Amino acid sequence: DIPKNKFVVVTGLSGSGKSSLAFDTVFVEGNRRYVEGMSSFARSFLDIAAKPDVDSIENLSPPISIDQKSVIRSPRSTVGTLTEIYDYLRILFANFGESHCPKCNALMNKKSNKDILLEIKKMPPKTMLVIMAPYGKKDKNIIETINQIGQLGYARVRVGEKIMTIPEASNFILNNEVGGEADIVIDRVILDSKDKDEERIMDSIETAMKVGGGSLRLMLDNKEIISYNRDFVCEKCQIKIKEITPRHFSFNNPEGACDECSGLGLKMKISSELVIPNKKLSLAEGAIKPWGSVGGRNGNSGQGMQLLAALSKKLRFSLNVPVNKIPPKKLEIILYGDENYDFGGVIGLMEEKYKSTKSDHTRSEIEKYMVSEICPVCEGKRLKREFLSVLLNGKSIDEWVNMDIDSLAAYLENSKSGQNQNKIIGALTKEIGGRLQILQKVGLGYLSLSRGTQTISGGEAQRIRLATQIKSKLTGIIYVLDEPSIGLHSRDNKRLIETIKSLRDRDNSLIVVEHDRDFIKNSDWVIDMGKGAGEEGGEVIFSGTVERLL
Template sequence: YDYLRLLFARIGKPHCPKCGKEVSRQTIDQIVEQILKLKTKTEIAILGPVIRGRKGEHQGILEEIQRGGFVRVRIDGILHRVEEAIALSLDRKKKHNIEVVVDRLISNKDLDRSRLVDSLETGLKLGKGMVMVNDLVFSEHFACEECGISLPELEPRLFSFNSPYGACPACQGLGKKLEVAPSLVIPNLNLSIAEGAIFPWAHASHKVGRQGYFWWQLSDLAEEYNFSLDQPVKNLSKKILDIILYGSGSFEGVIPSLERRYHETDSEYTRSEIAEYMIERICEVCQGKRLKPEALAVTVGGESIAQVVELPISRAQEFFRNLKPKNSELKIANPIVKEIINRLQFLIDVGLNYLTLDRKAATLAGGEEQRIRLATQIGSKLTGVLYILDEPSVGLHARDQGRLIETLKKLRDLGNTVVICEHDPQTIRKADWTIDIGPGAGKHGGRIVFQGTPKELLKSRTLTGDYLSGRKKVDYNPSTTRTPPPVSPKSQDYLIIKKAAEHNFLISWG
């Protein structure tokens, strides 16, 4: 993910998070070069935008422009002398655009470059980083001239949900928010407020807020909105119930009060008490993406960083292989992209091509966790290390077993020792040395019954040797073993898995 953040910071294309339009920035020299490319004898007006789409008369702004010594302004596309503009009295209910005319020039080969630069600098200062040349808009910052939204500098920390610079401000980069649930606050609609329908206030400790403490506020509220505290909550109108839950005027509301106390309290007991009335929801601002809108509006290859990490690892690698940076970006992008592709290949080699990069560690199976750490170690290229793995093939599809074995061999070939506790026949056959512990399981084992090469193990008279060599086989009795019926190629049967929330389903069809 660190390499992804670096790539997006270096070659990302920022867009306005509101309208989606791509935004760019230019240096003074770049703006000058653009102007010098204009046709000879073109009239050039250097304008400093001071008001962009804002309602009001803006009398104070116009007077300030006059005090600054400027002679002309452009208001809503029409040129005026400043004193005339002040006398206009703009409609305060309409949105206006006001630009200060900094300078007027004629493009030709003798154009005074230093005067042009000075005028552009003045325009940028007036426009707070934005200047207009006739109707062309230039900005030295990432900013959308239509929406008036400025974007921050593209830095790796902008794409980190662990940094306040990049984290979604609504959920602090978690992607989820704890919110007080109305159904938990008032679980029994048959009770009246007087009978304790507001469960947290009726049952919580004094630190959360007893109902008695709020009783006078509730009484005033009932009098103001003409309802009774003695009638069942189910008989209250939706409007009244919303006022009780979310507040009105001086009454804070039950839910805002609980949420405020949850965030402000120093007591873990109080926080855990309030948490009983809260549920976890996807953040409505970032939709679970964990980053602020400005970061999500930056794209590489037409995709945001959130969209890239949602891809399965195999598809993510394909995305980066097909990425074609501009010639000016190649020197920066190629080393980063190469490193990303290599690291994704490590994960593919250990059979994790189906995982997405945004997968939470807590949802991984034990074997998946081990294989991720394994891929990390291969990437680090450490030598002289003893690795001990406990059944890394757990949960691995048979077709990926060979790739895992090749990965283990790479780790060995780097100059490391790899010790594996494993029952998979394919892995045992590929080992350099095997140690068979038995003769039985649990309390019936614990002794070394064989050690040697896999070939020697096949000749040994241990249980493992017997089954591995085929001298013994697992009994299969069709009369007692349930087997699925054969599926016709034309079968319309299908499988539906509902509400799957734990780990993985890897299903082979046919």
């Protein structure tokens, strides 16, 4: 018997049948029965495992297997995406981050029409307010700009820091050097303390935003000028960002991912060292490895070698001298091409073939000569520059995810205590902090959220999945784990055991395949498989409490 709602450790020699009992019997049968409870339509989309070779299993609950193999090993998956912490960070940055210009780092602000109206309502009574829309461009002819404004039906403009009528502006331009930009006067209002005529002001704001292409200016008492933008705009660099949403911080979304590396942070590049590994060979002897040797299918009888032969006559080099004897400039043309010589280059031709081919075999052959390098545009940060320039507490989202989990948890805690947060930020940071704490409890505090799932071990992947299950707070489940202590430092064992016990305390059953002494000592029930391995295994030689075992 295996007791329910207990922490059960299945131990024994390697090959003695521990995994066969826990995974191939308990988990498979529990999963099979759960699936059989679904409709026939739902079952048609699922693979139903064969019934294990057992007489009967009673009182089974729905099982969840947390092994070391089933984690997604994708270059687009990270610890942050796997634990869903990155999703909360995207929401946090999209709603509360400060956008900065990616070129000059200046702060970029935007205001909605309602925000602008609220600011106007707070202005003191008797304030003389002029609502204006910027029109034209600095490099454009100012006379054309003024004529266009007149054709639009507006009577006044602001040119050279003065408000004047259209005819006055035309005369002013003839006698002064003025740029091509002017401000159209949309409305002039003197604010009343009792009746600020909100409807009229709102109409004027909407008109100014429409005419000004998303920008407007307010002149206060003929002195102060305040600029507003519907989008994030850098006045100096003229960079405009229309909107910032959570999807713009996703490297798996084209709107946010770096265009150069498509959000991978790495770029595959054909290596000249792999293309010509032996520079003591001549081109005729097959120095260019992808093209093969003399007489080969892709050798000097192929199109590539014909192009090289034609190039050798133009550049005056021999195909029969070792590559290391060819002058560097000529070798660079051989590899990367030159338009002046009507040659695309060995690497250029390979890159073209790699992009155009539909053959998986051809692509895999070319990939043998490729190396991955950090993307030169995003510098491995995966996102577009404009979204990496959105800062929260002075740090970009890339800086947040590159901190290890211990440091990020401490940073969040200090941020909460150091300032008064609004309720939404508080709720988001609480959720993020809670998930980070669970990862710390399972001994993963040294990982960063940016760590790719391709580079984590089976034990780390299993503990990440365990952390997500703890957060789900399910009850009445049978959890089956496969040696979760693998790769874990002994000092973190205690925290991991306490975490597993917390699952048990929610009325879940835990079956853990494990050799570790600490796990066995802290378990509620031990099943020892034996007596030997292989054909000599598969027998339960002990089943009971730790006290009885000792």
